[in-house]
Amino acid sequence: MTAPVGPAAASTGTAPAGPPPLASPTPPLAAVLPRPALVAGRVLATLWADRKARIGLIVLAALIGVALLAPVISPFPPGDANFARSLSPSGAHLLGTTGSGQDALSQLLWGARVSLLVGFVAGAAASVIAIVVGLVAGYLPGAADEVLMFVTNLTLAIPALPLMIVLAVYLSGGGVKVIVLVIIVTSWATGARVIRSQTATLRTRDFIALAQFGGERLHRIVFREVLPNMTSLVTANFFAAATAAVLGEAGLEFLGLGNPTTVSWGTMLYWAQNSGALLTGQWVLILAPGLAIALLAAAFSLINFGVDALSNPRLREKS
């Protein structure tokens, strides 16, 4: 045979060696790390490998940093209303002041706390409800499934925003807590549906039958066999719920259905609108919180792009 090319060339080119190198045994990393750390590490590593998700993670980390460091980096206390009203951006007030004389930049920095808190708390709680409802309904066909899916479909059938508004009005005056609650109630159903159908698929898989023959009890099958195979779905569901929560919170606050004295991006929009910021040329007061909300929602969505690969340990290796 004439001059070989490609890998054959590479192999014949190397110095004659002994037996060919075979796949080296991988170190038993699983044995070293505790399980939750292992899962979280795998989630992060996989996300980081995706370019879009990496951008999302960086933006999210930056926003979390701002929220945590708000007391340090904020030039003034957010409630301090001792400045001239409706000032345009200047050296002293980078984003100007609000209609009631507060520093807009300080409000923006402090406002990150509420948005992130609502996003994470409501997103996590809605996910937990979705997981429990979805797993139970998917794994136990029959009465449990019927009832749970009836409630789920009912929740889905009612348009979310009007329901949020009605609930928020009904429970008015409770501030952030009520808003979180309202968002949880209206946003778990989509995830529950998705998780239920995935569970129903996994339920018929051979490895579930194997676990049953191995004498595993119901809760163990559901939480140790089924759930870990839905990491990507659960993660995606969490970030989707968190995005909805951030947007929902801003929407409700903007409509004045929250507590207007809270400092958040939503209330900033609410006050800017109330004091006719656009009419007075203070578009910064609308643009800054609006951009911040969009940035956070975009970060969550970008992370979700990288979630696909999570449930598949083979994806990082040869197939």
Place this chain on the structure above:
Amino acid sequence: MPADAPTNNTLTVEKAGKVYRARRRGEAPVTALDDVSLTLRPGDAVGLVGASGSGKSTLARLITGLDRPTSGTISFGPLRVDRLPRRGLRGFRKHVQMVFQDPYAALNPLHTVGYTLSRPVANYLRLGHQATANRVDELLDTVGLTPAAQFRDKLPHQLSGGQRQRVVIAHALACEPRVIVADEPVSMLDVSLRAGVLRLLERLRHEQRIGMLYITHDLLSARLVTDELLVLHDGRVVERGPTKQVLQHPSDPYTRQLLAALPTPTPTSRSRSGRSNPPPTAPGDTP
């Protein structure tokens, strides 16, 4: 084996039938299994051969308690499997285990071999932490995955098909069952790996006196691991007898059809005459 009364560990299927009700009005009910009887004593290996749709998988479901017959009885010693309540299933499975067909689907991709094997040990034998770990190593050793330390922490995708199937078999063995239902255990494996797995099954039933019901469409593997053969066709047993005899002198046309459909390259019987040497064997200086 003397024809004495069934011992406690004998699996008996008597005139079992399974009729699935019609899904829609106007459709005829489907008879998946009709009047099948068999006895499986400890150390016996019975083959159940048939094409897909012959009812062999239905019978496996009935025997493992996943489904109930619509007629006839299935018992394991004094225990009536066909009347077992849902909660009795777990206790029953300590004695009757199953080896699955597809080793690529039967192992949870996220669990290590050690975890997968430790579960039945913990659930059925209720051993302590250290004893469980020892039992897992012992199981890996039994199925030929040695040294055990090298396989314990592996994930399924790091194993070959043959190694995975050995893990599945070890899982079935973990609780020291008396009966194993093996559903096409080698059909998903490369031919080069089949002999090893079949030899393992053969060894287990002799050494541990496990009764084995071997379900397959592959007559060669049935010949290698079973003593008795039942040929199923359209839910009925069309032929039964000692494996070698059934295969050498098939009386049912369907059995003959199965045999005829089998492509068999056999160096010894087809093209070789007495003069030729056996295939080359290893010289002394193998690396």
Place this chain on the structure above:
Amino acid sequence: MTRANPQRPIPPEPILRAKGLNVVYEPARGARIWPVRDVSLELAEGEFAGLVGESGCGKSTLGYALTRMLRPPAKLESGSIWFGGTDITALEGEELRRHRRGGFALVLQSGMNALNPVRTVEGHFADVFRAHRRAGPHATLAQELLDRVHLPAATLRRYPHELSGGMRQRVAIAVALALGPRLVVFDEPTTALDVIVQGAVMDTIRELQRDAGFTALLISHDLGLVLEATDRVLVMYAGRIVEDRPSAGLTGDPGAGGARHPYTRALLRCYGDPRADEVHIEGIPGSPPDLSQPPGGCPYVPRCPLAEPVCGQSDPDLTRRGNGATACHVAAREAEPAKDHDAG
């Protein structure tokens, strides 16, 4: 065209000629692997060849490469493919389609499941005819094709779910034959089918090949099936063809046209006749090598009972031995005694 082998009396013109094919598989993450390494082969017009090997040996990838069906992350890294006198290695788009039309077709194991569930069988034929702008009475053509795979004309109006697995695979084969291909690659066409159905479908394939005279390459993991159906066997191991020999006599002595590569011989020992008085089969210890690290020597060394120091040093070329070719250092030396008159 150059002759494949000047020694043979009337060498049939090769319809397919592949030279030095290397396929690389580059996943988004993880190691690159080489499922096909430096493969050269020729298929003569009207020949029925078989390609056998264990899972992961690269046989399907080679089938895809030969029919220009490789999709990312797999890619033809180097080598050339000539089909009927045309270099199809670099053809793209409409040009490639023109050569496919009446050129080559691929039938997959999953072909039976690739049928569109909401289209009738007739619709599938219509799609193919339309995509390749073939004129003529489509319904009549489709009926003829179904007849050739032994399906009644009424099948045309059926939906895939109304057909059994065997019937669906027959439809897939008929669709593949719709444009009158000169070469058909069958990738495990019967693996998903029942034993008896499998035999019947294989008979049909063989019959079609004989009648229509197309060249066929049957890819299968089952050496038994391949030996029964084909004229010539190509054995693949770790991305390379290690043996190439006529099917008839492969089970015999090396001197009498039997397999010479220790891997082929070991594969043959994995089979047995269940009707024999004494049945014994052997396996092959170990498993195929990791294709992400092409070994320095013969990839079969770790499993080979005949391996010698030289085997670990260089990967043997596929060279002519007796009535075929073998890639093995040991077989090359051993089987050279006087009886090989036809070797060059």
